[in-house]
Amino acid sequence: MATVTFRNVSKRYGAITALDSLDLEIGDGEFVSLLGPSGSGKSTTLNLLAGLISADSGTIHIGEREITHLPPEQRDLAMVFQNYALYPHMTVAENIAFPLEARKPRPGKDAIARNVSLVAETLGIGNLLARYPKEISGGQQQRVALGRAMVRDPRVFLLDEPLSNLDARLRVRMRRDLKELHRQIGSTIVYVTHDQSEAMTLSDRVAVFAHGQLQQVAPPREIYENPVNTFVANFVGDRETNFLDGILEGEKDMLFRSGSAVIKLGTQRLKNASQKVTLGVRPEAVTISRNADDGMCAEVIMTELAGAELFVYLRLISGQEIGMRCDPREVSLVTGETVSIRFDPHQIHLFDQESGQNIA
Amino acid sequence: MNRNPYMRLALRRAALRTVVNTVIVLFALAPIAWGVVSSLKPANQILEVPPRFIPQDVTLEHYERVIGDKGLLFLGNSALVSAITIVFALTIGSIAAYAIARYEFSGRRILMIFTIGVMSIPIASLLIPTFTLLSVVGLINTHVGLILLYTAYQLPIVIWMLYGYFLSLPIEVEQAARIDGHTALGTLRRVVLPLSKPALVAAALFVLVFSWNDFVVAVTMTSSESVRTFPVAVYFYLGFYGREWGPLLASAVISIIPITAIFIILQRYFISGLTGGGVKG
Ligand SMILES: Nc1ncnc2c1ncn2[C@@H]1O[C@H](COP(=O)(O)OP(=O)(O)OP(=O)(O)O)[C@@H](O)[C@H]1O
Ligand SMILES: [Mg+2]
Numbered sequence: 120m121a122t123v124t125f126r127n128v129s130k131r132y133g134a135i136t137a138l139d140s141l142d143l144e145i146g147d148g149e150f151v152s153l154l155g156p157s158g159s160g161k162s163t164t165l166n167l168l169a170g171l172i173s174a175d176s177g178t179i180h181i182g183e184r185e186i187t188h189l190p191p192e193q194r195d196l197a198m199v200f201q202n203y204a205l206y207p208h209m210t211v212a213e214n215i216a217f218p219l220e221a222r223k224p225r226p227g228k229d230a231i232a233r234n235v236s237l238v239a240e241t242l243g244i245g246n247l248l249a250r251y252p253k254e255i256s257g258g259q260q261q262r263v264a265l266g267r268a269m270v271r272d273p274r275v276f277l278l279d280e281p282l283s284n285l286d287a288r289l290r291v292r293m294r295r296d297l298k299e300l301h302r303q304i305g306s307t308i309v310y311v312t313h314d315q316s317e318a319m320t321l322s323d324r325v326a327v328f329a330h331g332q333l334q335q336v337a338p339p340r341e342i343y344e345n346p347v348n349t350f351v352a353n354f355v356g357d358r359e360t361n362f363l364d365g366i367l368e369g370e371k372d373m374l375f376r377s378g379s380a381v382i383k384l385g386t387q388r389l390k391n392a393s394q395k396v397t398l399g400v401r402p403e404a405v406t407i408s409r410n411a412d413d414g415m416c417a418e419v420i421m422t423e424l425a426g427a428e429l430f431v432y433l434r435l436i437s438g439q440e441i442g443m444r445c446d447p448r449e450v451s452l453v454t455g456e457t458v459s460i461r462f463d464p465h466q467i468h469l470f471d472q473e474s475g476q477n478i479a
Numbered sequence: 480m481n482r483n484p485y486m487r488l489a490l491r492r493a494a495l496r497t498v499v500n501t502v503i504v505l506f507a508l509a510p511i512a513w514g515v516v517s518s519l520k521p522a523n524q525i526l527e528v529p530p531r532f533i534p535q536d537v538t539l540e541h542y543e544r545v546i547g548d549k550g551l552l553f554l555g556n557s558a559l560v561s562a563i564t565i566v567f568a569l570t571i572g573s574i575a576a577y578a579i580a581r582y583e584f585s586g587r588r589i590l591m592i593f594t595i596g597v598m599s600i601p602i603a604s605l606l607i608p609t610f611t612l613l614s615v616v617g618l619i620n621t622h623v624g625l626i627l628l629y630t631a632y633q634l635p636i637v638i639w640m641l642y643g644y645f646l647s648l649p650i651e652v653e654q655a656a657r658i659d660g661h662t663a664l665g666t667l668r669r670v671v672l673p674l675s676k677p678a679l680v681a682a683a684l685f686v687l688v689f690s691w692n693d694f695v696v697a698v699t700m701t702s703s704e705s706v707r708t709f710p711v712a713v714y715f716y717l718g719f720y721g722r723e724w725g726p727l728l729a730s731a732v733i734s735i736i737p738i739t740a741i742f743i744i745l746q747r748y749f750i751s752g753l754t755g756g757g758v759k760g
Binding site for chain 1 (some may be wrong): 662
């Protein structure tokens with residue numbers, strides 16, 4: 120069983136708290152992404168798990184075994200580094216074989232060679248075995264790094280932004296390959312990224328970090344549809360979420376009022392009665408409304424046609440800017456035009472203005 | 480003639496540079512050249528006035544005399560002491576330097592400062608205390624005694640050179656080796672040291688030059704012929720042959736040859752960029 124359990128794990132660097140009492144459980148065979156902006160503690164979490172740095176407090180288990188204080192070589196993990204960290208003085212074949220040579224008892228030469236060529240074939244680098252890392256391309260280096268991790272069938276795979284050095288096309292292709300790889304080998308994978316679309320497309324669950332604190336762990340869809348706070352709502356999704364500050368009115372049929380704009384929320388069950396709220400709505404939940412009395416007046420300030428989608432920047436009367444995402448075949452707008460817009464009530468999120476926590 | 484003024488300027492610069500370099504080279508090599516040439520002259524022509532650069536008669540008699548007179552034994556002693564000193568200094572030095580470079584422990588900064596500070600103590604001031612120490616432990620007049628002293632003298636500079644180089648290596652490569660299941664020592668041996676060849680070669684040459692050429696320590700700590708190193712033997716020729724320059728020059732030339740050869744063989748390591756390509760970004 121290769122589950123991973125963090126219990127109350129903290130790591131400080133002087134005054135900086137890189138990781139603040141992390142509690143996280145990762146299931147056997149699960150693909151979990153650690154997502155967050157730069158400096159949020161993702162690499163710290165991964166390095167703690169790998170044993171490259173030591174925790175100030177808390178415990179880490181892999182399966183039943185506590186590994187908090189074990190050196191890296193005794194943890195039976197494999198890791199792919201952001202910069203690949205291939206051994207420059209070894210050929211591709213020697214790089215991939217290196218983890219096997221640490222095994223006790225050491226496997227025979229034939230067994231090692233067989234394993235290496237098997238892994239190399241799987242990754243399509245069988246023809247590169249005799250080359251040195253500096254003689255192959257970035258994408259190929261990345262595969263070698265993956266191969267080095269795969270060859271030993273570890274209990275957990277750790278990947279620290281392994282795709283960030285690749286160009287956009289290759290990144291999308293490697294993403295697919297990774298997912299396919301996970302399907303084939305079915306092992307537990309912890310994947311660090313600051314690219315939310317990577318996290319959303321690859322993982323079974325996403326763990327969102329900010330300022331050394333775990334914000335939310337959930338399947339991608341749930342993270343997207345039910346963000347626990349404004350940070351998660353804003354960070355996940357490839358366009359920024361629209362936020363409006365305002366106050367709640369009414370008992371059953373609730374109204375949200377922000378300046379002159381009033382939005383009907385219908386019946387909402389609030390976890391926490393609060394008057395001052397922040398309303399969050401994703402750009403795709405903003406639509407042009409047919410009948411003018413239902414919506415809010417907004418002026419088109421800019422449009423961006425991005426392939427299959429049209430992204431429109433609007434300005435409300437209050438001066439607030441709103442992003443709207445729509446289908447260019449259905450909507451055509453010109454800059455300066457005034458339109459009436461509405462928010463899909465099912466896709467509206469309400470957050471406490473003070474704490475940023477989701478209340479509906 | 481070339482009319483392009485830039486080309487002319489460049490040519491003139493190149494010519495000037497060649498002249499200056501030639502003068503420097505001549506200045507540095509002249510004594511050695513004179514030594515080599517004179518060591519091939521018969522004894523009565525060495526101090527001839529006016530001096531002749533091209534010898535009238537060429538003879539190898541001085542070399543035969545040096546080699547015949549236990550020269551090979553002394554050379555062998557020097558080689559043995561130097562080789563083992565290099566192995567000791569690099570083995571201990573690389574482990575120490577790696578620990579200081581990569582492990583966090585209290586006092587490591589002070590340890591490094593101390594190591595560098597020790598380098599400034601002149602060896603002459605240590606001769607008498609170390610002589611006493613070696614006599615007490617019974618290592619006076621032995622190869623082991625010399626090797627231990629040389630290692631101790633050279634360790635600080637070896638540690639310092641390797642420490643700087645280790646710090647410049649990408650740490651992820653070492654972390655990868657640890658995660659791949661290799662111990663700290665295994666990582667040092669199979670990843671760090673192979674990547675540090677240029678620094679190891681440079682450090683080894685430092686140790687070699689010191690232990691091969693050392694006279695003052697060896698003459699103090701050894702007395703019998705069986706452990707005598709070559710530089711000490713050269714000194715003894717002065718006494719044995721009176722003012723005979725022939726064997727003296729011949730032995731000086733002999734002692735230069737191995738070091739020069741080793742430098743030429745290993746020079747490619749100084750330029751090499753071995754770490755390229757393993758780490759991206
Ligand atoms: N060795 C260190 N010394 C001091 N502070 C550190 C050290 N390593 C990390 N930190 C700090 O800890 C915090 C978390 O760092 P971490 O590397 O985990 O971020 P990250 O989420 O991986 O970011 P990125 O996406 O930039 O890699 C940051 O504020 C960082 O400055
Ligand atoms: Mg990081």
